[in-house]
Amino acid sequence: MTENFLSLLFIVVLMLVAVPPITYLERKVLGHMQQRPGPMVVGPHGILQPIADAVKLIFKEDVVPKGADKFLFIIAPSFSVFAALLAASVVPIGFINAVPMKSGLLFVMAMSAISIYALFLAGYSSNDKYSFLAGMRAAAQVLGFELPMGFALMAVVILFGSFDFNEIIKWQQQHGWGILYQPIAFLIFLVMMIAEINRPPFDLPEGESELVGGFHTEYSGMRFAAFFFGEYINIIVLSLVITALFFGGWSGPFAEKFPILGVIYHLLKASFFIFLAFWLRATFPRYRFDQMLSIMWKVFLPLSILNLLIAAGEALLVG
Amino acid sequence: MELLKKVAFLDLLKGMKVTLKTMLKPTVTVHYPFEKVEPRKRFRGIHALKLNPDGSYRCEACYLCAEMCPSNVIDMEMTEGKDGKKELVDFTVDLTRCLFCGLCVEACPRDAIVMTDIYEFSKYSPDKLILHKEDLLELGRYYQRKEREK
Numbered sequence: 001m002t003e004n005f006l007s008l009l010f011i012v013v014l015m016l017v018a019v020p021p022i023t024y025l026e027r028k029v030l031g032h033m034q035q036r037p038g039p040m041v042v043g044p045h046g047i048l049q050p051i052a053d054a055v056k057l058i059f060k061e062d063v064v065p066k067g068a069d070k071f072l073f074i075i076a077p078s079f080s081v082f083a084a085l086l087a088a089s090v091v092p093i094g095f096i097n098a099v100p101m102k103s104g105l106l107f108v109m110a111m112s113a114i115s116i117y118a119l120f121l122a123g124y125s126s127n128d129k130y131s132f133l134a135g136m137r138a139a140a141q142v143l144g145f146e147l148p149m150g151f152a153l154m155a156v157v158i159l160f161g162s163f164d165f166n167e168i169i170k171w172q173q174q175h176g177w178g179i180l181y182q183p184i185a186f187l188i189f190l191v192m193m194i195a196e197i198n199r200p201p202f203d204l205p206e207g208e209s210e211l212v213g214g215f216h217t218e219y220s221g222m223r224f225a226a227f228f229f230g231e232y233i234n235i236i237v238l239s240l241v242i243t244a245l246f247f248g249g250w251s252g253p254f255a256e257k258f259p260i261l262g263v264i265y266h267l268l269k270a271s272f273f274i275f276l277a278f279w280l281r282a283t284f285p286r287y288r289f290d291q292m293l294s295i296m297w298k299v300f301l302p303l304s305i306l307n308l309l310i311a312a313g314e315a316l317l318v319g
Numbered sequence: 320m321e322l323l324k325k326v327a328f329l330d331l332l333k334g335m336k337v338t339l340k341t342m343l344k345p346t347v348t349v350h351y352p353f354e355k356v357e358p359r360k361r362f363r364g365i366h367a368l369k370l371n372p373d374g375s376y377r378c379e380a381c382y383l384c385a386e387m388c389p390s391n392v393i394d395m396e397m398t399e400g401k402d403g404k405k406e407l408v409d410f411t412v413d414l415t416r417c418l419f420c421g422l423c424v425e426a427c428p429r430d431a432i433v434m435t436d437i438y439e440f441s442k443y444s445p446d447k448l449i450l451h452k453e454d455l456l457e458l459g460r461y462y463q464r465k466e467r468e469k
Contacts, residue, residue, distance in 0.1 A: 032342045040350060187328075283338045284331070 008089055008098035015088050019232045020050030026278045033282035060221035065127055068218065072125035077223040080118035080230030087111035087237045092165050094250040094263030103163040108241055109153065112196055112234055116142050118227070119198070119205050119215045126218040134214035137289060138205040141195060144296035145202075149192035151304035152185040155311035156245055159318070169249040179246040181314050184307045186246045188300050190276075193238045195296075197231060199277045201284040202292060209286075239273035240266065358436040363419045366412045366450065367435050367458035377431035380405045384423035384432050392417045393432075410455055414440065414448040435462045 024039065024047065031038025039046030064070055090104040101107055116138060123135020159181055160168045172178055179186045195202035206214030216227050243249055247269050250262030287295075324330070349356055358364065369377050380397035392413050400406035423432050435458055442448055450458075 029342065032346065033338045035341055035344060035346050036348045037346045037350075040348075279335060279338060283334045 004098055004100075007096045010096055011088055011091075011093070011098050012085060014093075015085060015233045015236060016229070018236060019229050020054065022232050022236070022274065023053070023228070024050045026281075029275065029278040030282050033279070054225070057221055057225045060224075062221045062223065063218070065218045067127040069125035069127070072121050073218075074223075076118050076121035076125065077219065077226035077230070079121060080115055081226050081233070083111050083115035083118065084230045084233035084237060087115070088233060090165075091237055091240045091244070092249075093240060093266050094255075095259040096263060097166070100166070101164070104165045105153065105157065105163045105168070105241070105245075108237065109150070112238060113142070113146060115230055115234055116196070118230060122219065122227070123205070123215040126215075128218050130211045130213070131215050131217050134205040134207075134211050134217075137211075138198075138215065140289070140293060141198075141202065141204055144293050145192045145195040148188050148296060148300035148304045149196065151301070151308060152188040152192065153245075155185045155304070155307045156182055156189075158308070158311045158315050161315070165244050165249070169244060169251060172248045173251045175318060177246060177248045181318070182246070182307070182311060184303060184310070186242075188304050188307070189242060189245070190273075191300065193242060193273075194277065194280060195292075197234045197238060197277070199235070200281040201287050203281075203286060204289060204292060207286055235274055235277055236270065239270040239277075242273055243269040358438065362436045362438070363421045363424075363434045364437040365414060365435055365440050365458065366417075366423070366455060367433050367462045368410060368452070368455040369431055369433055369459045369463060370456065376407050377429050378407050378410065378427075379429055379431070380407045381428065383426045383428065387422045387426035389420065389422065390416045390418055393423060407452065410452045412450045412455065414450060415445055433459070433462055436465075437461075 027049070028038040028046075037045075039049035042048045042052045064073055087108045090099045090101045090107050092098075092100070092104075119138035120135045123131045123133075123138060126132070156168075156178060157163060159178070160171045162168055162171070168178075175181075198205055203214075205211075206216065208214070211217070216224055219227065243266060249269075250266040252261065252265040255262040255265055371377055378395075380395055382395065385391075385393040385395065393411070394413075395410045396408040397405050398408055419434070421434060424434055437458070440448070
């Protein structure tokens with residue numbers, strides 16, 4: 001019991017502490033990919049920039065726009081953070097498993113799907129046409145990515161025979177990494193993951209060039225920061241999930257003997273996917289709305305359903 | 320073949336290769352307040368008034384520069400000196416209006432008004448941006464010192 005509580009504390013603190021350095025790293029990576037240095041002034045190589053940002057955001061005026069639905073407007077940012085933290089709590093990192101759950105994968109998917117509701121709530125309650133448009137886009141995007149993502153995961157679950165992360169990784173330790181069996185599911189899940197966390201090229205709900213700031217146009221100060229915490233925690237959680245599903249999670253050389261190595265392996269593997277999110281942002285322009293919906297519905301959905309057949313065949317062969 | 324390329328995300332991977340390569344290249348940023356780019360040789364910064372070697376004004380208050388100026392920047396005052404010549408009393412340059420075209424410099428028959436390479440002249444109040452004769456002569460000394468260095 002105390003072990004679980006300590007693990008939970010560790011995960012929540014890890015998630016909250018990891019967000020500022022990740023924002024810093026994102027700006028650095030983006031900068032260097034555009035041949036500029038990124039934040040440079042505050043501290044050596046701008047390393048204190050996240051602290052400066054936090055101080056600025058704390059001291060900003062908290063504005064609730066006229067005509068906004070006050071209750072929903074206030075509740076939306078916390079919705080984003082809490083949904084992301086709930087998802088984080090069931091993902092095991094190495095031996096650190098706060099809430100051992102039989103249907104952990106399902107719970108993560110449910111929670112990260114719910115965190116999208118923060119965008120609708122923010123968009124619809126702001127009384128702002130740009131936020132409203134962003135909310136509508138978020139709603140359409142959810143319809144687009146939830147189905148292929150669900151089918152991709154279904155294929156994986158058929159193969160592994162379990163929703164439990166520990167079981168999934170045990171299976172992979174016996175049979176090899178999931179990506180060897182399910183490359184199509186991996187690709188679909190990767191693309192849908194990028195769409196789920198609203199990162200470019202699928203950042204339609206917050207397209208700065210089209211919708212001012214998207215769903216968070218009217219937010220300022222800590223409420224604005226809360227959205228970012230939610231978004232970045234979601235990135236970490238989904239990176240941990242994708243490594244657990246397709247790259248063997250904490251398995252690796254000597255991980256059986258020294259469990260702490262497993263934690264490090266898992267975090268290192270996940271950090272590649274966090275880097276990938278920055279990398280994609282630096283490389284690709286935003287998809288147009290109809291293009292995004294058409295690839296989701298016309299390419300990825302049929303592909304993911306066909307993939308179910310492959311998964312079923314593999315499950316029969318490998319078992 | 321085309322389909323195979325699409326399925327393997329080849330063109331997307333090509334783009335990602337470009338960004339990854341760029342990430343490893345050195346940056347090209349000039350860190351402005353700490354590092355500055357030397358202005359070009361013919362850069363047109365704020366104005367200055369040159370002096371003759373004997374310390375008298377080069378400007379003879381002919382008003383040609385004021386006449387040429389498209390945005391009415393230059394204004395001057397003059398009196399009749401002891402020997403009956405025009406003498407400059409004040410020379411004002413209103414930098415709030417100036418567009419740094421350099422027509423005044425080209426118009427000047429005595430090479431009195433010139434443009435320095437100074438581009439950082441923001442002030443806390445707009446009336447500090449109206450330069451008078453003393454400021455311009457100070458800038459002129461700076462300009463001539465630079466000229467001599469060359």
